[in-house]
Amino acid sequence: MYIVLGTLFTACTGPVTPEEPVIPPVEEDTTRVDTATVVVSPTTRPELYRPQVHYTPHHNWSNDPNGLFYKDGVWNLYYQFNPNGIECDFGGMSWGHASSTDLMHWQEKSPVLYPDGMGAMYSGCSVVDKDNRAGFGNGAVLAYYTASGEKQVICLAISTDGGETFWKYEHNPIVPSTGLVNFRDPKVVYDPHRGRWTMMVAKGWDLGIEIWHSYNLMQWDFDGIFRVNTERCNMSQWECCDLLYFEQADKWVAVVSINPNGYITGSSTMYFVGSFDGVTFTPDADDYPRWLDYGADCYAGVTFDNAPDGRKVMIAWMNNWDYAPACPPSAWKSAYTLPRELSLKQMGGHWVLCSTPVSELDKIASAWHDAATGMENIGGDYADAWEAKITLSLANDATITLSNKYGNEYVIRVNAQQRIIYCDRGGRTGEFNFSTLFAVPSMSAPIEGNEQYLTLDIVVDQSSVELFAGEGSTCFTNTVYPRSIYRNITVDGIVTEMKVRTLETIWKP
Numbered sequence: 333m334y335i336v337l338g339t340l341f342t343a344c345t346g347p348v349t350p351e352e353p354v355i356p357p358v359e360e361d362t363t364r365v366d367t368a369t370v371v372v373s374p375t376t377r378p379e380l381y382r383p384q385v386h387y388t389p390h391h392n393w394s395n396d397p398n399g400l401f402y403k404d405g406v407w408n409l410y411y412q413f414n415p416n417g418i419e420c421d422f423g424g425m426s427w428g429h430a431s432s433t434d435l436m437h438w439q440e441k442s443p444v445l446y447p448d449g450m451g452a453m454y455s456g457c458s459v460v461d462k463d464n465r466a467g468f469g470n471g472a473v474l475a476y477y478t479a480s481g482e483k484q485v486i487c488l489a490i491s492t493d494g495g496e497t498f499w500k501y502e503h504n505p506i507v508p509s510t511g512l513v514n515f516r517d518p519k520v521v522y523d524p525h526r527g528r529w530t531m532m533v534a535k536g537w538d539l540g541i542e543i544w545h546s547y548n549l550m551q552w553d554f555d556g557i558f559r560v561n562t563e564r565c566n567m568s569q570w571e572c573c574d575l576l577y578f579e580q581a582d583k584w585v586a587v588v589s590i591n592p593n594g595y596i597t598g599s600s601t602m603y604f605v606g607s608f609d610g611v612t613f614t615p616d617a618d619d620y621p622r623w624l625d626y627g628a629d630c631y632a633g634v635t636f637d638n639a640p641d642g643r644k645v646m647i648a649w650m651n652n653w654d655y656a657p658a659c660p661p662s663a664w665k666s667a668y669t670l671p672r673e674l675s676l677k678q679m680g681g682h683w684v685l686c687s688t689p690v691s692e693l694d695k696i697a698s699a700w701h702d703a704a705t706g707m708e709n710i711g712g713d714y715a716d717a718w719e720a721k722i723t724l725s726l727a728n729d730a731t732i733t734l735s736n737k738y739g740n741e742y743v744i745r746v747n748a749q750q751r752i753i754y755c756d757r758g759g760r761t762g763e764f765n766f767s768t769l770f771a772v773p774s775m776s777a778p779i780e781g782n783e784q785y786l787t788l789d790i791v792v793d794q795s796s797v798e799l800f801a802g803e804g805s806t807c808f809t810n811t812v813y814p815r816s817i818y819r820n821i822t823v824d825g826i827v828t829e830m831k832v833r834t835l836e837t838i839w840k841p
């Protein structure tokens with residue numbers, strides 16, 4: 333059922349049933365060229381697929397976000413980076429760097445950590461040492477990184493200039509080596525109940541997370557290992573992790589990225605709600621794993637240290653190990669998700685870890701426009717990115733179609749009775765045959781709680797669609813490679829409210 337809204341409305345294309353990927357007939361998009369060298373003019377966009385409201389390094393390969401911290405008004409994002417090229421070169425892995433004062437506009441900086449005799453610079457975290465517990469000065473930034481050589485060890489690098497440059501601690505490794513080949517991706521969090529820091533270290537194919545603690549951020553003592561016995565969680569390597577304390581709920585949440593065999597394919601992120609006594613993390617229930625995001629492209633997400641007002645702001649890698657090296661962009665490879673605010677909510681009798689775009693998104697957004705049940709040509713021919721908010725009655729099924737004039741489509745279906753959301757990231761979405769694992773026509777996830785209305789918040793960029801449904805309790809983050817951004821949206825269902833706004837580019841060519 334739909335209401336026609338003047339010329340903004342486009343006819344609904346009807347339900348899409350999961351099927352083998354098909355290549356849509358496409359015309360050449362003559363306004364788009366895949367090169368970083370073309371000068372931007374108001375009518376041409378220089379690079380096909382370059383995200384306009386998501387951070388990407390100008391050039392080269394990148395993966396996991398690393399060492400996120402906030403200090404003195406600046407948000408710092410480091411990430412796995414190949415300074416020398418577009419290939420995923422594990423031996424040359426370094427820490428790239430970008431910073432932002434508003435979580436939206438990022439300035440790319442020089443990389444801060446390069447490989448050394450102990451190995452490549454794999455993932456890790458940062459802590460702002462406000463009270464000089466470690467002895468490098470008030471406000472020194474301590475980066476705990478993985479040196480990945482023959483085996484993996486946890487090392488320390490220090491910055492006293494707000495994270496612009498780091499030097500490596502002379503007595504590395506900082507955590508006594510356990511001799512494990514897989515011992516990586518440390519995440520250090522403050523434990524307010526015990527007045528000390530906890531370090532989580534992922535054990536890769538050895539499964540589980542090691543828990544350590546320290547009172548001075550320098551001497552670390554081993555507490556134990558968090559792992560679960562469910563086969564679903566143990567078919568994959570345990571990688572980047574986080575531990576979050578939600579004060580109002582008095583709950584701890586362990587977040588663990590796993591790869592391969594994720595929820596959809598390849599890489600996914602699990603979470604466990606439970607209690608933590610400073611030594612042992614115990615999940616509340618045995619209905620794990622629960623998934624932070626049901627799409628294919630939200631991996632290795634971690635939160636910022638020292639975020640103001642106790643905010644839990646996460647950024648994840650918007651790609652998947654199943655196909656990241658093969659994905660189409662040729663100057664850069666991998667973008668990062670929008671920064672997301674994490675919260676823990678009771679829904680339908682259990683705690684759900686919810687993610688929503690940070691409110692800073694408003695700073696790059698136009699006013700909202702009512703859209704009835706659809707809108708065409710959003711943002712005009714030179715659309716940067718846009719967002720739609722749709723409230724549906726769950727008395728009926730609904731189909732939401734995002735499309736462009738080249739016949740590319742991304743379809744979201746809501747099965748109201750079964751309370752399931754489906755996303756079709758199949759062959760109609762755009763370029764897909766760079767990997768046999770990319771096209772997944774039918775991704776599905778439950779609608780949490782018992783509400784009779786569902787609000788979908790959809791952020792569309794040049795090569796991604798992020799869906800935050802039900803206050804962020806069901807999320808799908810997917811990359812897509814259409815010939816131009818999807819500019820049209822139609823909804824077939826009972827829409828009680830729908831509005832659209834455009835998002836202004838943050839990209840500086």
Ligand code: FRU
Pocket residue numbers: 395396412425454455478516517571572632
């Ligand atoms: C996760 C990961 C980490 C590792 C890094 C290497 O994506 O495999 O476990 O530290 O990437 O780049």
